[in-house]
Amino acid sequence: MSAQKFFTLSNGNKIPAISIIGTGTQWYKGGADSPFNKNLVEQIKFALSLPGVTHVDAAENYRTYPELSQALKESTKPRDQIWITDKFSKVIHKTPKDALNDSLKQLGIDYVDLYLLHDPFYSKENPGYDVQQAWKYVEELYKAGLAKNIGVSNFAVEDLKKILEIAEIKPVINQIEYSAFLQNQTPGIYEFAKENNILLEAYAPLGPLSNAAGEQSGEFYDLLSSLSKKYNHDKGLILLRWVYQTGVLPITTSSKQERIETATKVWEFELTNDEVEKLSKLGNEHATVRQYWKPQYDQYN
Template sequence: MTTKQQFVTLNNGNKIPAVGIIGTGTEWFKKQGQEEVISPELIEQIKYALSLPGIILIDAAECYNTYVEVGKALQQSNKSRDQIFISDKFSPQANDNRTVSESFERGLARMGVDYVDLYLIHCPFINREGYTLEDAWRELETLYESGKAKNIGVSNFRVSDLQKILESGKVKPQVNQIEFHPFLQDQTPGIFQFCQQHEIQLEAYSPLAPLQRKTQELQTPEGAPFYRYVEQLASKYKKSEALILLRWVTKRQVIPVTTSSKPERVKDAHENLFTFDLTDQEVDQITSLGLQHKPLRLYWNEVYSDYDSQSQ
């Protein structure tokens, strides 16, 4: 079967796959100091993703501590580098105080590549005295100008954080990767609309978060209508519930970044996501039912939970 792949054009004219099928965080994340404890399962899963046709988006990050697995999978894959879209992230909260450039070069070396397709600042919270968000962004701009980072952006940024960069920087971020799903449609106040207005492409991590809570919430008054409707759409289109939610994300003009330990789910997201289309009414209904649910925030609760009342 021919894969029906789609791409999104970023604000600099470059293209990015419209879905990321192999995130190396969340499920595979390792604590600091454990990065040499290699996960054969993750290596095999990345290798499997790279065996699929088309361009494959691999989502990595400094704090995931999975560079070794990414590098080993790349070494063992026959896919050409131009068919692999590698996204990486600088962690401003790392305890070792590496500069952006030092972290970037370390990531390249450990993955065995000489450039990345997208490099992000993982969060706006910098714990280094005398070092600002604007300083970090200037370093990303230097990497961008060198060609070693083909695209640059941010992750988990609020409107105020983006405004700092837009006011001081020379290059507009191409991407802001945030937690986004039907139960969290604005990670922080106004971020969805702001990014779309300023042509900053949103990426969604944890796009399938509601399905993780289905067992507990299927019978609840606020959860039942949402889950029943997703089930109806899955039956109508003969697709998995996961694909229904991923397709909803794409219809909101957001790029979902997902992963799974099961090869068949990785293949399903890659090969079948764009073989069907939700109607505008169905997209609106998922949006509406999702907004009726209390916010479900899986990450950054310690700093963003105060925004829960403004996130749905």
């Protein structure tokens, strides 16, 4: 395996530059009474067995803490070699403080490496306070050492501005849906995050290869195929590498162990600047492929 890469956050901390095991998207459970998923436990354990710091992406809303907890118990990887991201979603708990204290207990750990507000939709009706107050709660968790880094997810420029107005501790990350076919989840978010030194993380980075992309033909896919041949890596890995080279951290997952291991090979090659720009240009010319938060953000397609 080529040397692992990291992004340096605005607070100076380093984060593994890819998350190879997300516990949401395909693993997401609809309700609290969903059955325990042994396959997910095995996938997390496999990811934790790979060399380097393993970056695990979790969230309260996914309802997969039992599986993550089991995998952590059965793994021999030291805690400082595991980066755990968690997210508050106001579905189960009233405040981020209640939520994180509960998830730490469920996971059997003392802290998370990154804690995010899962969305920006706060009001007096639900959950009874605004997004600025939500951020204040998250700052308290940071000060208490329960979250080593704090950030947000699915935030638009206006939402980030509200946080930055009152932030004592700036969000270091905004996790958004991002792919070659969705380079701005909401208008201008890519540039705004860069300008404010907020790292973007990409979930659903393989959007162009999803069923949502429809027929996979045309200039973009021709280029993708030729790059796959040139670098002798599959198309998914080419897309993950493109995400990384646009300065965004890709989050991926799979139910197949070989796919998880393949994701660690993203450091074995480098696209040229011209190839990155060409993928970006052709991706932007393609119809938008948005798979999540459609009711809130489809208006921007």
